[in-house]
Amino acid sequence: MQLIDTHCHLDFEVFAVDRAQVMARAQALGVEHFIVPAVQQSSWQSLVALFHQQDCVDIALGMHPMFMSAHSEAHIEMLDHALEQQRPLAVGEIGLDFYAPESDRQGQLLLFRAQLQLAAKHQLPVILHVRKAHDEVLQCLRDIPVIAGIVHAFNGSIQQAQHYIGMNFKLGFGGMLTYSHSSKLRALAQQLTLNAIVLETDAPDMTVMQHRGQRNSPEYLPYCLKALAAVRQQSEEVIAEATSENARQVLGLN
Numbered sequence: 001m002q003l004i005d006t007h008c009h010l011d012f013e014v015f016a017v018d019r020a021q022v023m024a025r026a027q028a029l030g031v032e033h034f035i036v037p038a039v040q041q042s043s044w045q046s047l048v049a050l051f052h053q054q055d056c057v058d059i060a061l062g063m064h065p066m067f068m069s070a071h072s073e074a075h076i077e078m079l080d081h082a083l084e085q086q087r088p089l090a091v092g093e094i095g096l097d098f099y100a101p102e103s104d105r106q107g108q109l110l111l112f113r114a115q116l117q118l119a120a121k122h123q124l125p126v127i128l129h130v131r132k133a134h135d136e137v138l139q140c141l142r143d144i145p146v147i148a149g150i151v152h153a154f155n156g157s158i159q160q161a162q163h164y165i166g167m168n169f170k171l172g173f174g175g176m177l178t179y180s181h182s183s184k185l186r187a188l189a190q191q192l193t194l195n196a197i198v199l200e201t202d203a204p205d206m207t208v209m210q211h212r213g214q215r216n217s218p219e220y221l222p223y224c225l226k227a228l229a230a231v232r233q234q235s236e237e238v239i240a241e242a243t244s245e246n247a248r249q250v251l252g253l254n
């Protein structure tokens with residue numbers, strides 16, 4: 001079984017002491033490849049270093065909407081250069097997060113649209129973070145089409161999912177599926193066509209039920225696989241093969 005964790009923040013400080021061991025344990029459980037998206041400009045250099053050190057790691061470069069105070073206009077130009085020079089797999093993680101009422105919506109929209117433009121310019125897929133803003137994100141994607149992408153930790157409606165799928169996007173599902181109270185999310189994961197789904201942990205956040213309260217890790221991706229297989233009443237082998245193929249296809253991984 002070859003699984004791909006399409007969203008894990010292995011560069012974060014919480015993995016500083018045992019990053020290599022975490023990756024080795026995950027690989028022993030069949031999690032063969034890790035996609036690590038950036039959250040802010042100051043992390044790009046260490047992400048690029050991680051990418052060069054580890055064959056099993058691919059990276060995305062970008063600016064996350066929940067870290068607005070870390071971003072500046074100069075970073076847009078720097079991202080343009082970094083995409084040219086480093087050729088990461090994707091632009092990410094980018095998007096809109098309107099969860100907090102006090103969020104800087106105008107600033108987020110400007111930043112998101114600028115990064116979509118760069119993704120279009122460099123012909124790269126995007127890794128999206130979207131909370132309480134799917135309709136706004138879909139509108140931005142209609143205005144500024146990109147080649148493909150993943151909506152990470154998808155939490156929208158089936159209709160919104162169909163709109164993303166029509167724009168060559170896959171939807172990321174992870175640890176939340178392991179909780180029995182996630183009935184809306186489980187229903188969605190059951191209804192969607194399998195070729196629209198990719199697996200992710202979002203480590204170190206959103207830990208699976210089996211390790212609740214602990215640091216999340218890509219080594220827990222098999223729990224997400226198990227939960228998705230149970231919800232869809234399909235075998236783990238079928239789900240593993242399809243979701244990994246979906247990830248390879250959408251991100252242009254060989």
Ligand SMILES: [Zn+2]
Pocket residue numbers: 007009037093129202
């Ligand atoms: Zn993330």
